[in-house]
Amino acid sequence: MLIQRNPNGIDLPFSSEITPRAVFESRRDFIRQIAVGSIASASLLEIANREAFAQSPTAQKLAAAVNPAYALMEKKTSYKDATTYNNFYEFGTDKADPAMTAGSLKPRPWSISIEGEIKKPMTLDLDSLLKLAPLEERIYRLRCVEGWSMVIPWVGYSLSQLIKKVEPNSNARFVEFITLEDKKQMPGLRSPVLEWPYVEGLRLDEAMHPLALLTFGMYGEVLPNQNGAPVRIVLPWKYGFKSAKSIVKIRFTKEQPRTAWNIAAPSEYGFYSNVNPEVNHPRWSQASERRIGEDGLLSRKRKTLMFNGYSDVAALYAGMDLKKFF
Template sequence: MLIKRSPNGIELPFSSEITPRELYESRRTFIKQVAAGAIGSAALLEMANREAFAQGAGLAKLPAKLNPAYSALDKQTPYKDATTYNNFYEFGTDKSDPAANAGTLKTRPWTVQIEGEVKKPMTLDIDALLKLAPMEERIYRLRCVEGWSMVIPWVGYSFSEIIKKVEPTGNAKYVEFITLNDRKQMPGVGSRVLEWPYTEGLRIDEANHPLALLTFGMYGEVLPNQNGAPVRMVLPWKYGFKSAKSIVKIRFVKDMPRTSWNISAPREYGFYSNVNPDVDHPRWSQASERRIGEDGFLARKRKTLMFNGYSDVAPLYAGMDLKKFY
C-alpha cells in the first residue's frame, strides 16, 4: 500500500479521508434548515447517506453463509486497501479517484434489464435481484492486468441462477454486460479514455461456470460505490477489468460483443483476458504480481498462477491456443 509522507516523514492521510471543506461548511446551513423544518425526511436521509459515505461509515450488512468450496485460504486484503485502491474509470483514472468521487452515485432506485436471446426477458429492481437466489460469501483472489492483486470476501450468487431464470434460446452464445452511463453521477464518463457505456462480455459457458459470481457485497456489507455498487460481476480467473461494475443491462446475444478495453486497445486487452503468466502484456510481464496491503508499492513478490489458481475453469478452454485467444 502506498503511504504518502510529508518531507519531515510524517504520514499524511489520503484525500478521501479528509472531510471536504464544502461538506463541513454545508453542515451548518443544513442543521439550520432541519431546525426550521425546511428539509423533509427524504432529503434528511439522502444527506445522512452522503455524509456517512464521506466519513467511511459502515454500510448496510449483507449476511451470507461462507461457501468453503470457493474460498481462497490466502490472507484477506484489508478493507481499507480494497476500497481505496480501485480501477473504476467512470470516477477517474487514478487509483484513489473512485473512493474520492463515487459518493455521487445513487444506487436506489436501480433496475437491471435482462434481454436478448432469452425466453423470459425481465427487468428487476435491485431488491428483487437480491432475493432471486440465496446469497453466499466467497473469498476470491482478484488479479488486475497492471500486475497487482487482492483477496476479497465477496457476497453474491452464481450468475448461473440468472441463466436458469431467463432460459436462453439456442441462439445465445455470449452474454453482454452494460454498465451505468451517467455523466451527472460519474464524472469520468465522457472522457476519451474509453468508449461509453462500459461494456464487457463472456461466452455463455463461461458465464454459466459456478465461479462466475453476480456480486452485491463484500466484507459482509453491501458494495461500496467505488467497488461497483449496487451489482457487479466477479470473475476470479480473469483480469479484473472483465468484472463489470454498476450493471444496468444484461444481454444474451448470438455474436461476440464488443468490449470497452478491447475496442480501446485490442493488442493489450483480448476478449478472454484469462490470467495467464505465459502471455505478457505488450508493455510488461504477467509472470509475477504484488499483493496490495502486503507487498511493497513496486515490488512483485508472487508468481502469477494460470487462471489465477482457479484450475477448474481449464476445461472451458480445452483445445484453444490461449496465446492467440488471449
C-alpha cells in the same frame, strides 16, 4: 472441490485477518484530527478524504452463508486497501479517484434489464435480484492486468442462477454486460479514455461456470460505490477489468460483444483476458504480481498462477490456443 490453497503451503486465518471496522474508524478519526491541526499537510488531507469515502455511513450488513467450497486459505486484503485502490474509470483513472469521487453514485433505486436471445426477458429491481437465490460469501483472488492482486470476501450467488431464470434460447452464445452511463453521477464519463457505456462480455458457457459470481457485497456489507455498487460481476480467473461494475443491462447475443478495453486497445486487451503468466501485456510481464497491502512496491513478488489458480475453468478452453485467444 474448488477450495483454493496458499501456493506457498501456508494456511492463514479467515476473518480474524480482516481489520475490524472499529480499527478503521479510529484510524480515520486520528488522521482527521491531525489534518485539521497545525501540522496538517496536503498528503494527510488526501488520506483523510480517501478513507472518508472508503466506508459509507449508510453501509448495510449483507447476511450470507460462507461457502466452504470457495474458502481461499490466504490472508485477506484489508477493507481499506480494497476500497481505496480501485479501477473504475467512470470515477477517474487514478487508483485513488473512485474512493474520493464515487459518493455521487446513487445505488438505489436500481434495476437491471435482461434482454436479447432469451425466452423470458425481464427487468428486475435490486430487491428482486437479492431474493433470487441464497447469498453466499466466497473468498476470491482478484488479479489485475497492471500486476497487482487482492484477496476479497465477496457476497453474491452464481450468475448461472439468473441465467437459468431467463432461459437463453438456441441462438444465445454470449452474454453482454452494460454499466451505468450517467455523467451527473459519474464524473469520469467526461473523459474520452474509453467508449461509454462500459461494456464487457463472456461466452455463455463461461457465464454459466459456478465461479462466475453475481455480486452484491464484500466484507459482509453491501458493495461500496467505488467497488461497483449495487451489483457487479466477479470473475476470479480473469483479469479484473472483465468484472463489470454497476450493471444496468444484461444482453444475450449470438455474436461476440464489442467490449470496452478490447475496442480501446485490441493488441493489449483480448476478449477472453484469462489470467495467463505465459502471455505478457505488450508493456509489462504478467509472470508475477504484488499483493496490495504487503509493503507496497517493496513487497515480494508472487508467481502468477494460470487462471489465477482456478484450474477448474481449464475445460472451458480445451483445444484453444490461449496465446492467440488472450
